Amino acid sequence: MTQLIALPTHNKNHILHWIITKDCDIDTIKNTQVLKKLVSDHHLILFEVDAEKPPKVKRKITSRNLKTINIEKFKSDVKSELQTIDPENIENLNDALSRILNQPAPITSKQLAERRxxxxxxxxxxxxxxxxxxxxxxxxxxxxxxxxxxxxxxxxxxxxxxxxxxxxxxxxxxxxxxxxxxxxxxxxxxxxxxRCVPNKIKPHELPKEFAAFFQDKIDNLRQNLDSYHVFNDHHIFQGSPFNSFKPVTEDFV
Missing domain, CATH: 1.20.58 (Methane Monooxygenase Hydroxylase; Chain G, domain 1)
Structure with missing residues (x-):
C-alpha cells in the first residue's frame, strides 16, 4: 500500500486526509493537489483517477400515443370485431383489442437513463x-x-x-x-x-404454469409415499439381556 499525500491537509500543518492505493494501482491516481484557499480548516484534495465511468442505469418504458386515435373509427372497429369473437374466449378478445389499438397507436419503447x-x-x-x-x-x-x-x-x-x-x-x-x-x-x-416472475412466459399462461408445477409436485410426493416400504416385521432380540444392575462402589470406581 502507498500513501500519496505528502503536504499538510489541515491548517495546523497536519496530514489528516490520505489517498491510499495498492502498489499495482499507483498509476491510476494522477495530478494530486492540496488546495488551502478554502473556508474550512481542512484543505481540499484534488486528484484524477484513470478509470472508466460506470454506465448509467437505464430503464425501458413502453407507451402509446392515444391522441392520434380517431374515436369514431375506433368505436366502429371494436363493435365490428366483437361481433366475430366468441364472448367466452378472453384471449381472442385481448388479441383483437390489441390489434385494433396497434393500428392508430402502436406501442413504442425507448430507454431512459434514471436520474434519481x-x-x-x-x-x-x-x-x-x-x-x-x-x-x-x-x-x-x-x-x-x-x-x-x-x-x-x-x-x-x-x-x-x-x-x-x-x-x-x-x-x-x-x-x-x-x-x-x-x-x-x-x-x-x-x-x-x-421481480421474480419469469419474463419468457406470457402473463395469461403464468397462472397455469404455477398451478401445473405445484400439481406435479404434489403428485410426485404422493407417488413416493405410496412406494415407500415400511418395515413392520418384529425382530426378536437374541443377545444377552441385562435384567439387573448393582450399584457402583467407591473402591470399584
Missing amino acids: SAPWLNIRQAKRERRGAEKRWLKSGLNIDRDIYNAKRQNVKTCIKKAKEDHFSDRLKSSKSCKQLFGICDELLGRTKQ
Missing part, C-alpha cells in the same frame, strides 16, 4: 442564497462576506437535515399496516426486491 434525486432536497431558496453569498465573498474577499457565506452554508445543512427528517417521518406515519411499514423501511434502506 433525494426527495427531501427541495430547499432551493436556501441554496440560492448560499450561492449568492459565495459569489459576493469570492468577488470582494472581505471577511464579513466570508462570515455571511459560512452562515448561509450552515443554514443549507440545517435545512437539508430538517427536510430529511420530515420526509422520513411523514413516510413512516403514512403506513397503515405492518406490511406497509416494513415496505417503507426497505425502500428507505435501499433494499429493493427484484
Whole structure:
C-alpha cells in the first residue's frame, strides 16, 4: 500500500486526509493537489483517477400515443370485431383489442437513463442564497462576506437535515399496516426486491404454469409415499439381556 499525500491537509500543518492505493494501482491516481484557499480548516484534495465511468442505469418504458386515435373509427372497429369473437374466449378478445389499438397507436419503447434525486432536497431558496453569498465573498474577499457565506452554508445543512427528517417521518406515519411499514423501511434502506416472475412466459399462461408445477409436485410426493416400504416385521432380540444392575462402589470406581 502507498500513501500519496505528502503536504499538510489541515491548517495546523497536519496530514489528516490520505489517498491510499495498492502498489499495482499507483498509476491510476494522477495530478494530486492540496488546495488551502478554502473556508474550512481542512484543505481540499484534488486528484484524477484513470478509470472508466460506470454506465448509467437505464430503464425501458413502453407507451402509446392515444391522441392520434380517431374515436369514431375506433368505436366502429371494436363493435365490428366483437361481433366475430366468441364472448367466452378472453384471449381472442385481448388479441383483437390489441390489434385494433396497434393500428392508430402502436406501442413504442425507448430507454431512459434514471436520474434519481433525494426527495427531501427541495430547499432551493436556501441554496440560492448560499450561492449568492459565495459569489459576493469570492468577488470582494472581505471577511464579513466570508462570515455571511459560512452562515448561509450552515443554514443549507440545517435545512437539508430538517427536510430529511420530515420526509422520513411523514413516510413512516403514512403506513397503515405492518406490511406497509416494513415496505417503507426497505425502500428507505435501499433494499429493493427484484421481480421474480419469469419474463419468457406470457402473463395469461403464468397462472397455469404455477398451478401445473405445484400439481406435479404434489403428485410426485404422493407417488413416493405410496412406494415407500415400511418395515413392520418384529425382530426378536437374541443377545444377552441385562435384567439387573448393582450399584457402583467407591473402591470399584
